[in-house]
Amino acid sequence: MAISLNHTIVLTKDKWAAANFLADMVESEAKAFGPFVRVLTGETDIEFQNIEDNVANDRIPTTHLAFLMSEDELDVVLEKLKRHGVQPYQDMFYDEPGVNNLYGGRGCYIHDPVDGHQWEFITAPYSGKPAHQEKGGWKDFVDPTAVDA
Ligand SMILES: [Fe+2]
Structure with missing residues (x-):
């Protein structure tokens, strides 16, 4: 069995x-689940929890989640x-408005x-070097051991 992400908890000011x-973005449904509100994306549950119900944190750290979808689905998003x-x-630092073409598909980042939180919507999974790596920006964040495409 391949290991996959089953669920994650995202802290929020307003779980609903x-x-x-x-x-709405990922064509799913929000449902109550204990102290959480759960959204199923593919086979992974994203469980939102109000910050006041999480005693370990007094602020909300940014969570980054990327959703892989078809070209038509991205148009709807x-x-x-x-x-x-x-x-x-186009970029995770919110420098360039619009949609990128980094990995042979389209993609974009938003602040929810x-x-x-940072949600990313992509039509092709990450592979090789992103098209803009040589322009600078986040090249320092790219894994130097990654195999070139
Ligand atoms: Fe990402």
């Missing part, structure tokens, strides 16, 4: 608002982002409007 926003008034960015 955060879960409903993500559920981009329309929804427009409706929500959320700007997509509830907590500022």
Whole structure:
């Protein structure tokens, strides 16, 4: 059996608002699950928990989650982002508005409007070097042991 991510907990200021926003983006549903609100994406549950219910933290650290989808599904997400008034960015540092073509597909990053978590929507999984690696930006963050494409 391949090891896969089953679920993760994301801290939030408002678990229903955060879960409903993500559920809308990824064509899923937000459902109560104990102290959490759960959104199933593929086979992975994203479980939102209100920050006040998590005694180990007094602030919300940024969580980064990337969702792989088809080109048509990304078009739908981009329309929804427009409706929500959320700007997509080409890069994870929010320098360039728009959609990137880093790995042979399209992708974008957003601040989720509830907590500022970073959701990434991609149509091709990461492989090899991103197209913009040589331009600088986040080249220092790229794994130097990675095999070139
Ligand atoms: Fe990513």
